[in-house]
Amino acid sequence: MKITKKIPDSFKTKTNKINTRDLVIPPSEKTNIHNHHDREYWSVKSGEGVLYSNNKKVKLTSGDYIEFSPFEAHTVENLGNEDFCFTSYWYVDWESLLAVFDQEQQFDSKLMIETAFPTPNGPLHLGHLSGAYLISDIQKRCCELIGIEYFSYCGTYGHTNHIDKTAICQKVSYDNLVSRSEEAIFTALERFQVNYNSFLPHFPSSEEFQYSKNMFLNLLNASPFLIEREVDHPYSEASKEYVCESYVAGGCPQCGEITIGIECENCGLYQDECNLIAPFHSVTKENLVLKPVNRLYIKLEKEISDKLLIQMYCNNNAMSRVCYDNYNKYLDKGNLKYIPVSSLRKKVYLYMVNRFFL
Numbered sequence: 001m002k003i004t005k006k007i008p009d010s011f012k013t014k015t016n017k018i019n020t021r022d023l024v025i026p027p028s029e030k031t032n033i034h035n036h037h038d039r040e041y042w043s044v045k046s047g048e049g050v051l052y053s054n055n056k057k058v059k060l061t062s063g064d065y066i067e068f069s070p071f072e073a074h075t076v077e078n079l080g081n082e083d084f085c086f087t088s089y090w091y092v093d094w095e096s097l098l099a100v101f102d103q104e105q106q107f108d109s110k111l112m113i114e115t116a117f118p119t120p121n122g123p124l125h126l127g128h129l130s131g132a133y134l135i136s137d138i139q140k141r142c143c144e145l146i147g148i149e150y151f152s153y154c155g156t157y158g159h160t161n162h163i164d165k166t167a168i169c170q171k172v173s174y175d176n177l178v179s180r181s182e183e184a185i186f187t188a189l190e191r192f193q194v195n196y197n198s199f200l201p202h203f204p205s206s207e208e209f210q211y212s213k214n215m216f217l218n219l220l221n222a223s224p225f226l227i228e229r230e231v232d233h234p235y236s237e238a239s240k241e242y243v244c245e246s247y248v249a250g251g252c253p254q255c256g257e258i259t260i261g262i263e264c265e266n267c268g269l270y271q272d273e274c275n276l277i278a279p280f281h282s283v284t285k286e287n288l289v290l291k292p293v294n295r296l297y298i299k300l301e302k303e304i305s306d307k308l309l310i311q312m313y314c315n316n317n318a319m320s321r322v323c324y325d326n327y328n329k330y331l332d333k334g335n336l337k338y339i340p341v342s343s344l345r346k347k348v349y350l351y352m353v354n355r356f357f358l
């Protein structure tokens with residue numbers, strides 16, 4: 001990123017088809033941080049903005065020209081009292097793009113490609129395929145084409161009561177629903193010609209699954225950020241048991257909409273069922289009371305969340321920038337401070353201190 005008082009020399013206005021757009025950022029607003037393959041410059045018309053790019057923070061005023069290299073991330077925030085107005089000009093600069101491509105060929109380790117694990121409570125639909133599996137498959141095929149070594153993996157995501165709930169509705173056992181759904185998931189991925197270096201099925205549990213699970217739990221148990229807290233947890237007086245995850249519905253503490261205790265369908269923010277307003281049972285509609293219980297949490301210290309933010313910001317790709325913005329949104333709302341890592345089933349806890357049962 002470079003700031004000048006005239007149109008940047010590197011911007012070939014005569015030989016390229018230039019796109020242009022006028023932008024207005026109202027006071028206290030900012031643009032989503034993003035990057036792209038186009039060569040771009042901005043011409044500031046009025047107002048005052050703060051630009052974040054290339055790990056730098058610079059004040060912008062009327063008359064400034066700002067030049068961005070392809071893939072250079074940028075966001076601008078209006079900290080003044082008037083609108084911040086600028087015009088953006090851009091075009092595709094193939095020469096610069098090929099130079100970036102040459103640099104990126106020089107990976108010294110394998111690229112890890114992870115796809116969101118499907119929940120084995122039914123078959124995949126087109127939304128799953130186009131949303132998660134297609135994009136990782138494109139990345140994988142792209143690596144194969146340009147010779148980047150990669151390791152791709154996926155699996156199924158069990159132990160949530162989405163599965164319990166569906167199994168009850170369909171009058172089948174948990175195991176039966178999981179194995180039937182996994183078979184349907186495998187078939188869909190096969191038909192879609194998606195495959196992975198490693199796929200961790202949840203049931204019947206494979207050696208790879210056991211190995212990965214134990215490795216993860218050992219790391220979790222050893223983590224200095226794993227803490228035990230007493231919390232008020234939704235409880236059913238009728239069945240005399242704690243109620244958890246998607247069995248709990250209630251008002252979202254962020255947006256007020258009725259949601260379930262996992263993630264709000266309306267605002268997309270993560271929910272701890274203990275924080276839902278006026279909780280009730282999502283199936284029986286019984287109003288739930290709150291009863292204290294000890295639960296395990298990961299405490300996300302500011303130092304750790306800052307490190308993660310920097311890591312995301314420095315990864316020079318658009319997806320990391322989307323994650324950066326969303327992660328910031330979670331942090332701003334304060335709902336990642338304590339992340340529950342144990343869950344209640346029936347009347348007992350699924351863990352004893354320092355020993356998880358799965």
Ligand SMILES: [Zn+2]
Pocket residue numbers: 252253254255256257259264265266267268269
């Ligand atoms: Zn919400």
